[in-house]
Amino acid sequence: xxxxxxxxxxxxxxxxxxxxxxxxxxxxxxxxxxxxxxxxxxxxxxxxxxxxxxxxxxxxxxxxxxxxxxxxxxxxxxxxxxxxxxxxxxxxxxx
Amino acid sequence: xxxxxxxxxxxxxxxxxxxxxxxxxxxxxxxxxxxxxxxxxxxxxxxxxxxxxxxxxxxxxxxxxxxxxxxxxxxxxxxxxxxxxxxxxxxxxxxxxxxxxxxxxxxxxxxxxxxxxxxxxxxxxxxxxxxxxxxxxxxxxxxxxxxxxxxxxxxxxxxxxxxxxxxxxxxxxxxxxxxxxxxxxxxxxxxxxxxxxxxxxxxxxxxxxxxxxxxxxxxxxxxxxxxxxxxxxxxxxxxxxxxxxxxxxxxxxxxxxxxxxxxxxxxxxxxxxxxxxxxxxxxxxxxxxxxxxxxxxxxxxxxxxxxxxxxxxxxxxxxxxxxxxxxxxxxxxxxxxxxxxxxxxxxxxxxxxxxxxxxxxxxxxxxxxxxxxxxxxxxxxxxxxxxxxxxxxxxxxxxxxxxxxxxxxxxxxxxxxxxxxxxxxxxxxxxxxxxxxxxxxxxxxxxxxxxxxxxxxxxxxxxxxxxxxxxxxxxxxxxxxxxxxxxxxx
Numbered sequence: 001x002x003x004x005x006x007x008x009x010x011x012x013x014x015x016x017x018x019x020x021x022x023x024x025x026x027x028x029x030x031x032x033x034x035x036x037x038x039x040x041x042x043x044x045x046x047x048x049x050x051x052x053x054x055x056x057x058x059x060x061x062x063x064x065x066x067x068x069x070x071x072x073x074x075x076x077x078x079x080x081x082x083x084x085x086x087x088x089x090x091x092x093x094x095x
Numbered sequence: 096x097x098x099x100x101x102x103x104x105x106x107x108x109x110x111x112x113x114x115x116x117x118x119x120x121x122x123x124x125x126x127x128x129x130x131x132x133x134x135x136x137x138x139x140x141x142x143x144x145x146x147x148x149x150x151x152x153x154x155x156x157x158x159x160x161x162x163x164x165x166x167x168x169x170x171x172x173x174x175x176x177x178x179x180x181x182x183x184x185x186x187x188x189x190x191x192x193x194x195x196x197x198x199x200x201x202x203x204x205x206x207x208x209x210x211x212x213x214x215x216x217x218x219x220x221x222x223x224x225x226x227x228x229x230x231x232x233x234x235x236x237x238x239x240x241x242x243x244x245x246x247x248x249x250x251x252x253x254x255x256x257x258x259x260x261x262x263x264x265x266x267x268x269x270x271x272x273x274x275x276x277x278x279x280x281x282x283x284x285x286x287x288x289x290x291x292x293x294x295x296x297x298x299x300x301x302x303x304x305x306x307x308x309x310x311x312x313x314x315x316x317x318x319x320x321x322x323x324x325x326x327x328x329x330x331x332x333x334x335x336x337x338x339x340x341x342x343x344x345x346x347x348x349x350x351x352x353x354x355x356x357x358x359x360x361x362x363x364x365x366x367x368x369x370x371x372x373x374x375x376x377x378x379x380x381x382x383x384x385x386x387x388x389x390x391x392x393x394x395x396x397x398x399x400x401x402x403x404x405x406x407x408x409x410x411x412x413x414x415x416x417x418x419x420x421x422x423x424x425x426x427x428x429x430x431x432x433x434x435x436x437x438x439x440x441x442x443x444x445x446x447x448x449x450x451x452x453x454x455x456x457x458x459x460x461x462x463x464x465x466x467x468x469x470x471x472x473x474x475x476x477x478x479x480x481x482x483x484x485x486x487x488x489x490x491x492x493x494x495x496x497x498x499x500x501x502x503x504x505x506x507x508x509x510x511x512x513x514x515x516x517x518x519x520x521x522x523x524x525x526x527x528x529x530x531x532x533x534x535x536x537x538x539x540x541x542x543x544x545x546x547x548x549x550x551x552x553x554x555x556x557x558x559x560x561x562x563x564x565x566x567x568x569x570x571x572x573x574x575x576x577x578x579x580x581x582x583x584x585x
Contacts, residue, residue, distance in 0.1 A: 008458070015417060015461040016424070016438065017454055018446035027458070030516060034459055037517050038406040038472065044479050051477030052484060054308060055533025056295045056338050063334065075196040079428035088426050093437045 002032045099124040100264045104168055104321035105348075107267060111157070111167045118157070118167025122150035122211050125169040129213055129265045135236045137250075137260040139174050140182045141214040149211040156209065165328050166209030171266035173257050174215040175222055176202050176312075177301040181212075185303045186220045186230035189448025190429040199301025200333045201270065201312045208328040213266050217256030220450045221420065222277055222305045225522040227255025228509060229452045237285060237506050238263035238581035242547035248506040251281030251522075257315045258285035264584045268316035268325050272302060274309045275408050276501075276526025279538035279553060282315055283501035286540045286549030286579065288322045288568065289315040293559050294533030295340035298333030306415035307338075309408075309530050319539055319569040323347035326561065342559060350562035351569045356390030358567065361494030365401035366525060368503065374544045375500045382498055382541060382552045385574035386567065394494045398486040403479050404528040405520060410463050410476035411531070416453075417460025423448060455516065484532040487555075496563050497555040500525050501538040505548035525553060535561045539568040540577040549579065 003011075005024040008031065012019035019027060073086055082089040099121055102110065107121060126143045146169060153167040177183050177195035184190045198206075206212070219229040226249035227235040235255040237248040239262070250259040254271030258281035261269050271278040273291035282289030290313050297312040304310060314325035327348070332341040362383065367376070383393055425431035425444030432447045434440035449457065463472035490497065503524055512518045529536040535558070538551035552571055556564035 003462075011458050011462050011465070013442075014465065015454075015457050016421075016441040016445055017449065017457065018439075018442035019454075027455070030455055031459060031462070034409060034455070034516060035462075037520075038410050038476075041403055041406050041410070041475050041479050042471075044400070044403055044475075044482065046475065046478035046482070049478040049481050051474055052481040053477065054338065055484065055531075056340060058295075058340065060337050061334070072196070078196060079193055081425060081429070081431035090426055091434065091437050091440050 003028045003035070100128055103318050104267045104316055104324060105318070107168055108165070108324070112162065118150040118153040118211060119147065121167065122146050122169045125213055125266060132263050132265045135238060135259050135263055136233050137217055137235055137256040137263070137265060138171070138214045139184055139186065139217050139232050139256070142181060142212055145181070146211055146213050153209055153211060163207065163209035164324065165205060167211060168209070168267050169211040169213050170205065171213045171216050171257065171260050171269045172202055173218055173254055173270050173272060175218060175272050175303045176270060177303070178202055178212070178215065181215065183215065183303070184232070185222070186218045186232055187448065187450070187453070188231040188430060189423045189444070193428045195301070197301060200298035200335060201302065201329050204328055204331060210328070216260055216269060219253035219255065220453050221303070221416070222253040222272055222274055223416070223452050223456055224252040225276070225280055225519055226512070227252040228513060229450050231450060234509050235259050236509070238584060239285065239506060239548050240582055246508045248548070249284070249509050251284035251506065253277040254281050254315060258282055258287060258289070261285070261287045261315050261317060262581055262584065268314055268321055270312060270329070271315045272310055272312050273530065274306050274412060275530045276523040278313045278315060279501050279526045279536060279551070280522055282538040283549065283551030284506040286577065286581070287315055287317055288319050288537065288539050288572070289313060290322050290326060290537040290561065290564065291530070291535065292326060292330060292561050293535045295338050296330045296559070296561070298331070298336040298339045300333055300335040304419040306412040307419060308415060309412060319565055319572050320348060320351055322537070323351060323565050345562055347561060347565055350566050352566060353570060353573065355386060355567055355570050358391045358496065358563070359394050359494040360386050360391045360567070361394050361396035361490055361497040363396050363398045363401065363490070363497060363499060365398050366499045368524065371503060375503060375550070378542050378550050378552065379498070379500050382571055385571055386498065389570050389574070396490040396494055396497070398490060398528065400479065400482045400486050401528055404483055404531055405524055407476045407479045407483065407531060408523070408527045409459070409520060410472050411480060413456040413460035414464050414473050415460070417457045417464065420453070420457055480531050483528055487532045487534060491557050495557070496567050499553045499555065501551035501553040505544040505546055505550055529555045534558060535564050537564050537568050539572050541571055541575045542577065543579060
C-alpha cells in the first residue's frame with residue numbers, strides 16, 4: 001500500500017497532529033514503507049483463528065462500585081497549562 | 096570510595112547489613128559517579144537531595160532493625176515511571192514540567208523495600224526506539240567503545256539510559272520497561288543483565304503507557320543475581336492494574352541453584368535468520384555447549400510464525416500507542432501550544448510536542464484502526480499474534496526454556512540506521528516474539544563480538560516461570576565469566 005499526500009493529511013487530522021503541506025510527501029513515503037513491511041501478514045492463513053486481545057489468560061476482575069479516591073482538585077489541576085476557578089481552561093468551543 | 100562502586104547489588108546489600116558502610120556513604124559515592132558520568136547523558140533528572148534524604152532515612156531504619164530487602168541501595172529509575180513530585184517526562188517535549196501527584200506501583204514497591212533513588216533516566220521518547228536516539232533530551236552514549244575506535248555508540252533502547260548508567264557504574268541497578276525488547280536489547284548492547292517478567296507480574300499502574308497489552312517493567316542490573324533480587328521487590332499483585340495477576344511472588348534469588356541437569360533447552364530453528372553475523376551464531380553455539388556441559392538436554396524446536404512477529408508488532412504496538420497517546424492534548428498537563436480553536440490547539444500542541452518517530456507510530460496506529468482498514472491490518476495482526484503465542488505453547492511441550500540470541504548485532508554508532516525505520520525495527524527481531532506472547536525473557540552478557548563489544552544471550556521461559564529463566568541465565572553467566580568493563584568503569 002502506497003499512501004498519497006491526501007491520505008496522509010487525513011490521517012494527521014484524525015490523529016490531531018498538524019502536518020504542514022511540505023512535510024506530507026516525506027511522511028507518506030515513510031508510512032508507505034512501514035505498511036509494505038507489515039503487509040506480509042496477508043500470506044498467513046488465519047482461518048478460524050481467534051484474535052488475541054490479551055496475553056493474560058484471565059477475566060477482568062469485579063470490584064465494588066465504591067469511591068476510593070478523590071477530593072484532591074488542587075493536585076489534579078497542579079499540572080494544568082491553564083486552570084481557572086477549579087477547572088481546566090481551554091480555548092472557547094461554543095460561540 | 097571507588098571500591099564501593101565495584102560492588103554488585105548483592106554484595107552491597109550484604110556489606111550494608113554487616114555494617115561495613117552506611118547507605119549515606121554508598122549513596123554519596125554514586126552521586127559523585129553520576130556527576131562524573133554526565134557526558135553519557137544517561138540521566139534526564141538527577142535527584143541528589145532526595146537520594147541523601149532517602150539514604151539517611153534508610154540508615155535510620157536499619158538502626159531500628161527495620162531493614163527491607165533493598166535497604167539503602169541506590170538505584171535509578173527510567174523516566175517512564177511516575178515519581179511523586181519529581182519531573183517525569185517519558186523523554187518527550189509534550190510532558191514539559193510534568194510532576195506526577197502520585198507514585199507508580201513498581202517504584203513505590205522499591206521504596207517500600209528500602210531502595211534509594213538517584214534520579215530519572217533518559218530513554219527513547221515514549222519508549223519508542225531501539226537506540227535511544229529519539230529522546231527530546233538528546234541521545235544517550237553507550238559507555239563501551241569499539242576496539243581502536245572512539246566513535247560514539249548507541250546504548251540500545253528504549254531503556255538506553257538505564258543500561259548505560261548500570262554499565263558505567265552510575266547506579267547499582269535500574270528499572271527498565273520492555274514492550275518489544277526495550278530491556279533485553281539495551282542490556283545486550285551494554286553488557287548487563289535484564290529481565291522482562293511475564294506480562295502481569297509487575298503492575299503497569301503509574302508507568303506511562305505505550306502499548307498496554309505488551310508493556311512490562313523489569314530490572315536491569317550487573318548480574319543475574321542482582322536482577323533476581325530487584326525483580327522480587329518490583330513484582331506483586333496490584334488491584335489498580337486490571338491486568339495485574341494475583342499470584343505469589345517467589346524468592347527469585349533462591350532459584351539460582353546452578354543446577355540445570357535434565358532441563359530441556361529448546362533451540363528454535365527459525366531464529367537462525369538470513370545474513371546473521373557469524374559472531375552471533377558462534378555465541379549461540381557456545382551457549383548451547385555451556386548448557387550441555389552443565390547437564391542440560393538440548394532440544395531442536397520450531398516456532399514457525401517467527402518471521403511474522405515484527406510485522407505483527409508494528410501493527411499492534413502503534414495501534415495501542417495511537418490510543419494511549421490521545422491523552423496528550425495540552426489541556427491537563429505538559430506542553431500547550433496555542434491555536435485559534437480547541438482543535439487547532441490540539442494539533443499545534445501535538446505537532447510540536449511529539450518527535451518524529453512518535454508521530455510516525457501514532458499515524459500508523461491511527462491508519463490501521465481507521466474505518467475500512469481495521470480488519471485488514473489490526474484484526475489480522477491480532478490473529479497472527481494468537482498463532483505466535485500458540486507456537487510457544489506447542490514448543491513448551493518439548494522443552495522447559497528457550498535459548499536464543501538477544502540481538503542480531505553488537506551496538507552500532509549514533510546516527511546509523513536512522514534513515515530507514517525498518518532497519519531500526521529489525522533490531523528487535525529476536526525479542527519481539529516473546530513480548531507478543533507475554534512470556535518472561537532475559538538477556539545475560541555472554542561474550543564480546545569481533546569489535547570487542549558485549550553480546551547477550553536470551554532465555555525465554557514459560558508464563559510465570561521466571562525462576563527457570565534466571566537459573567539458566569546464571570549458569571550461562573558463570574560459564575561465560577564475562578568480566579569485561581567499559582572504559583572508565585571501576
